[in-house]
Amino acid sequence: MANPLTPDVLVDPVVLTRALVDVESVSRDEKVIADCVEDALRKAGHLSVRRVGNTVMARTKLGRDQRVILAGHLDTVPVDGNLPSTVVDDLIYGCGTSDMKGGVALALHLAVTLPDPRYDVTYLFYESEEIESEHNGLNLVAGAHPKWLQADLAVLLEPTYGTVEAGCQGTVSAQVSLRGRRAHTARAWRGVNAIHAAGEVLRRLEAYHPRTVTIDGCTYREGLNAVRIFGGVAGNVVPDECGVEVNLRFAPDRSEKQAHEHLREVFDGFPLEITDSAPGARPGLDAAPAREFLAAVGIEPAAKLGWTDVARFAALGIPALNYGPGDPALAHAPDEHVEIGKIRDGAATLYRWLAR
Numbered sequence: 001m002a003n004p005l006t007p008d009v010l011v012d013p014v015v016l017t018r019a020l021v022d023v024e025s026v027s028r029d030e031k032v033i034a035d036c037v038e039d040a041l042r043k044a045g046h047l048s049v050r051r052v053g054n055t056v057m058a059r060t061k062l063g064r065d066q067r068v069i070l071a072g073h074l075d076t077v078p079v080d081g082n083l084p085s086t087v088v089d090d091l092i093y094g095c096g097t098s099d100m101k102g103g104v105a106l107a108l109h110l111a112v113t114l115p116d117p118r119y120d121v122t123y124l125f126y127e128s129e130e131i132e133s134e135h136n137g138l139n140l141v142a143g144a145h146p147k148w149l150q151a152d153l154a155v156l157l158e159p160t161y162g163t164v165e166a167g168c169q170g171t172v173s174a175q176v177s178l179r180g181r182r183a184h185t186a187r188a189w190r191g192v193n194a195i196h197a198a199g200e201v202l203r204r205l206e207a208y209h210p211r212t213v214t215i216d217g218c219t220y221r222e223g224l225n226a227v228r229i230f231g232g233v234a235g236n237v238v239p240d241e242c243g244v245e246v247n248l249r250f251a252p253d254r255s256e257k258q259a260h261e262h263l264r265e266v267f268d269g270f271p272l273e274i275t276d277s278a279p280g281a282r283p284g285l286d287a288a289p290a291r292e293f294l295a296a297v298g299i300e301p302a303a304k305l306g307w308t309d310v311a312r313f314a315a316l317g318i319p320a321l322n323y324g325p326g327d328p329a330l331a332h333a334p335d336e337h338v339e340i341g342k343i344r345d346g347a348a349t350l351y352r353w354l355a356r
């Protein structure tokens, strides 16, 4: 297949968005798109290009004092009858338009058209963000080539509809277990009902007041919820087991460990097992490249409430934020689309920030 990412396509981020969307790249099937992106980056001539799996990294080596990363994932969720792309008025429709080939197009367009940015820039196009983290290209690079990720700021071009979303909340899932003793319901006094014991757990959840925390001007709203409950043996048996699965979303002023301790405090007196967790990320907007980026965008940042790959950078000590043209509400939807105006605005903003 001839590479559709030709020079006249790369020069226009809108045309480039469509070209990227039309190279189908569902998670674990990103070889073709990674080949196209790698080829385009190598032909640019001014970039040093490396590849691991279907993750492609390209960087300038201009000897600048500071380095920034522009990153985007190449994969999409499964196609839902929404390829190839179509254009209706100011909208490009198709799988991956919003999440996040509009953003990938901005990074690729800058990579090939801006040979002398004011900071050194590392461009990262990575695989398998939409599936389990063991396949995540950014995660693999962090493990195998952590030097590729050294920078003073990382901008992930995930959909934010042109706003800046900084940091992200952490998450903990846990199971609270209740124990009882089985008995026939006709002689219930001989047993102990584990489901009734869950009442106290639910009362604590109902009475819980989640915190609202502001860091660097970004407001995070925590939440603690029961997300699943199970128990029961048969219609005539007093149950001896009940489990309540809870999920805590916590602001990045708590460490992962502190979040675990907080859950143990809330459910003090009950056996609690942590089943999954991930740390949050502080917004980190005080570094110079971040302040200059915010000035270029010209609007106040907001908190990211969901968990994103921003936290992977934070774990390496690199401040990171999300900024992209797509609308996050449309990600993964069959009518996914991106506004052409938002792509043009995004390209202009990034040029303002990075051009000398």
Ligand SMILES: [Zn+2]
Pocket: 073, 099, 100, 129, 158, 159
């Ligand atoms: Zn995404």
